Amino acid sequence: MDRILLSHGSGGTMMHKLIREHFAPKFDLKSFNDSAVLHGIKKGKLAFTTDSYVVSPIFFPGGNIGDLAVYGTINDLSMVGAQPLYITAGFILEEGFQFEDLKKILSSMSIAAEKAGVKIVAGDTKVVNKGKADGIFINTSGIGIIENRIDISPSNVKPGDKIILSGPIGNHGISVIGERNGISFNPPVLSDTAPLNSLVKEMLKITKKINAMRDPTRGGLATTLKEIALDSGYCIFIEEDSIPVPSGVKGACELLGLDPLYVANEGILVAIVSPDVSDKLINVMKRHSLAKDARIIGEVRKSPEGMVLLKTSIGGTRIVEMLSGDQLPRIC
C-alpha cells in the first residue's frame, strides 16, 4: 500500500495503524488520548498561536510543507518573546496522497522540532476524497512561555526607535514560485525557512527593550512594516539601499515582475528597538548563524501617522502600502 485511502481517516483500524506506524515514531505522542497532558507549566504569560499551511508545491528548494509548518509556528511564538515549548499538528490528506511523500514530510517535521527544541505532542489526521484537497494541508498550533518582564507589542513603539532587519529578503517566496513554475535560478534561491527562537533568545539576553517584533511572511516586508505603522500610529521610515536583496531574488523579481518588498520570508525578523540598544543588538545578532546580515534599515518617525515611507536608491521617497491583490497565492 503506497497511497493514502479514505479509511485512513475513518477513526478505525487503518487510522490507528497509520498513527502507530508513521506519526507516533516521529512525534512525542504520549498516548491515544486526544489531548496531550503537559506537566510543570510555570506560572506566567502563555503565548498561543495557530497557522495552516497550504503551500504549493509541497517540496521546494530549501524546505517542504513539513518543516515550514513547524518553523512557522515557532516563529509566531518567538515574535511575542515566547519560548516555544509544545506544538500540535493537524493533517488534512487527499485520498491517493503518496505515502512516500508523507514519510518525507513527517521526517522533516521531526527533525525541525528537534532542531528548535520543541515537542510535537498531539495530532489529528483527516482524509478527504480525491479532488477535494490538494495532497496535504498541515495545521500547526503552538504554545510557549513568556517571561513576565517581556512585553513586546506595537503599542510600545516610539519615534526615534530603530528598525532592525535580521537578514536578506525574498528567498522563501522566490524559491516556491520558481519551483511552482519550473524555473531554476543561478545562483540557486533557497527558502530561508528556519526557527527564529534561538536568535530571539540571544536578543532578549541583551535587552528587554524590544518594542515590536514580526516575521515578514505572507505579504513580505512591506506589509509587515505597514502593519506596525498602523498598529503603533507612527511613521516607519526605511532606506531602500539598506535592505539586502540577494542577486538571485533580484533577478527573479525582475523576470516575474515582482517587488521583493512584497515577497514572503520564513526565516527573518524585523525588530523595532530603542536607539540606545540597537548597536548592541546588531552585534549579538551578527554572531548568530541566522542573522549574519542583521542591520538597521530605518527608524520610527512621528509623522505621517500610520505610513511607511521608503527612501529610494535614487534619492526619492515613495509611500509603501500593503500587498494588494493575489499576486502570490499559496506561498505558505
Add this chain to the structure above:
Amino acid sequence: MDRILLSHGSGGTMMHKLIREHFAPKFDLKSFNDSAVLHGIKKGKLAFTTDSYVVSPIFFPGGNIGDLAVYGTINDLSMVGAQPLYITAGFILEEGFQFEDLKKILSSMSIAAEKAGVKIVAGDTKVVNKGKADGIFINTSGIGIIENRIDISPSNVKPGDKIILSGPIGNHGISVIGERNGISFNPPVLSDTAPLNSLVKEMLKITKKINAMRDPTRGGLATTLKEIALDSGYCIFIEEDSIPVPSGVKGACELLGLDPLYVANEGILVAIVSPDVSDKLINVMKRHSLAKDARIIGEVRKSPEGMVLLKTSIGGTRIVEMLSGDQLPRIC
C-alpha cells in the same frame, strides 16, 4: 462581493479587511500579532489538543462545521479532565466560497464558544484555488487547565470498574449521512454536537475516581471501547440492551446497512469509574441536560485481555472490533 477570492488569503489588504470585518468581531482577537498572549495561567497541568474538521456537508440537522469544530476541541480537553480555556481557529477556504456561509459559520463558532465559556484567541486564514479544497476546512486547537488531583488515564482502569454512557448513540453520524444523501427521517435525527465541559465539571465535583473518559466520535462507541480495552489491557464487557439507540437512528442504520455502535457521536461520553462511585455519578449526570439518559452499560473484566465483548439482546456474546474500512468518511 459575495465570494471568497484568492486575495483574501494573500496576507495583504484584502485579508486584513476580512479579518477586521468578519473574524475579529466574532472572536476574542486582541491584536494583529500572530500569537495570543494569555495572562494569569495558573501553575499546574496543561491539556493541549488539536482537531481538523472536514465534515461534508458543512451544514447538517443540529449543527454545522463551525460549532462542531468548537465543541469537538472543548470535548477533547474535557476528556482528560481539563477545564477548557482558550481556542485557536485555522481556516482553509476554497476560492469562491460564499461569504454568506462563512458568516453563518463564524456566528455559530462565536455562540458555541460563549455557550461553553471559552475564548477564541487566535486565528489564521488561507485561501486555495477553486477545486483544491471543498468549501471550508477548520482546524481548532485548544488549551485547558487540569487540577493537580485529577488523573484520568486508561492505565488507571481496573477490573470491576463500571462503564457509564452519558446518552443515546448515533445521532451525529446519521444526521450528517442523511443530509449528505438527501434523506430525512421521521422522527428527525439531529446531531448531538454539544460542549461536554460543564457535564464533566459536575462529575468531577462528585469524585476524582474517573479512571478513563472518552467521547466516542469517529469510529463510534465500538471503536472507543476497543481503544480503552487495548490501552488498559483488560476486557470491556457491555450489554446491548443497555445502550440507548434512538428509533430514528435505528431505522436509518437498518436502511443504510450500518451498525449504530460504529456511528459517530459529538455530544456524549463514556466514563470508566470505580464501582463505589458509579451510582452517585449517574445521579448527578441525570440532572444535567446533556446526560438525562446516563446509565451503566457494562463493566471491566480481567480477561480476555484487550477485547470488547457484547452480550446481545438474544443472549449471545459477540466480539466487538474497531471500525474497519471507510464506511463513513468526512463525518467530522
